Amino acid sequence: MNISEAIQKLFPNAKPGSDKDFLVMDLADGEGQFIAEWNLPDPQPTETELQAAWKEYQLNPPPAPLSEFEKLQQLQELMQQAIDEIIFGGDL
Template identity: 30%
Template sequence: MNIALAIMYIYPNADPMKDFVVQDNGPEPVIREGAEEKGRVRYEIKPPEIGEEPVEGIHYRYIVDYNLLVEGKDYDIIERGPYIAAWNLAAPQPTEAELEAAWEAYLEAEANKMPELSEVEQLRAENIALQDRLQDVEVIMAELLSI
């Protein structure tokens, strides 16, 4: 399912550059319960000034070093797939079921949609239609003359 196209089907006036963000991060590590402490490492960002208390997020932050953890035991690699990362519309965010229904409706609408013709193809189709009408007129004229 293409979530962005499903959202645009539900909300056709939505601007995909401003109103919502669909994201797919690919395979991501998910830490199992209790393993975060084992792989937690303090990462220094900048030293505090003299007399200043270090503040987490400004002077340091904690990160998880996956080299200290074992895949399958401490963490798993999970493919989450595409998801709505940001929603800025005033309308309510659609549920997974609504998105699925909109995607099916979108596919059905696209299947029933007439293919768009180029200008040359459109002129050829009009020319063929006019020739068919001319033949019909000629047949009617021949029938009228034979009466």
């Protein structure tokens, strides 16, 4: 299980990392990942809640982030729509 991804499934706006909302660590001692820091106002999720969230994450992973090219392509399309609106007044 990827605890960080499971937490993100439970708390989509939580920011992982040191000095953030939570920190997940693995000491490479065979024990696996664990929550080293929990700075959210919500209670820290139980192992059962994390397992359920991990299964949900695997069934419904978040969409892959857009590449720089895809971001530029979207921006170009939005700009073209705005230009068309200005030129044609929305009567396309």
